[in-house]
Amino acid sequence: MRRKVLRVDITPLSEAIDTTLVLLTVEEAARRLRIGRTTCYGLIRTGELESVPVGRLRRVPVDAPAAYVTRLRTTDQAA
Template identity: 60%
Template sequence: MTTVTPELLTVPEVMMRLRLGRSTVYDLIRSGRLVSITVGRSRRIPVDALRDFITREIKEAA
């Protein structure tokens, strides 16, 4: 059985990966620091956008 990595993550999945609260994740989205898309009434974060966010944060911290 192969595991497929989802291309789009839910807010709770991003919360778990970043170990941040819901409002913090939504603040990152609102500020434009974390790119997201809306599918119907649901908010989704592309995996690449999450990787880019982490990379930028690491570079800014250095």
């Protein structure tokens, strides 16, 4: 019987960030925000997190997660 090997990306986030990237996958954006993929898609669906279509794919501009956090911080300070 052959066992399946589960591969998990354990690269530290600081090493995993490629500064040449312009667009992130939804999974990469979720990882940067430390949220789940489903939550990230929800933020995209409501327009809280900017994204762009690339063919049939959905991509997040590399600066969008930081802009989202900035908006959260500004809203939190105003409340």
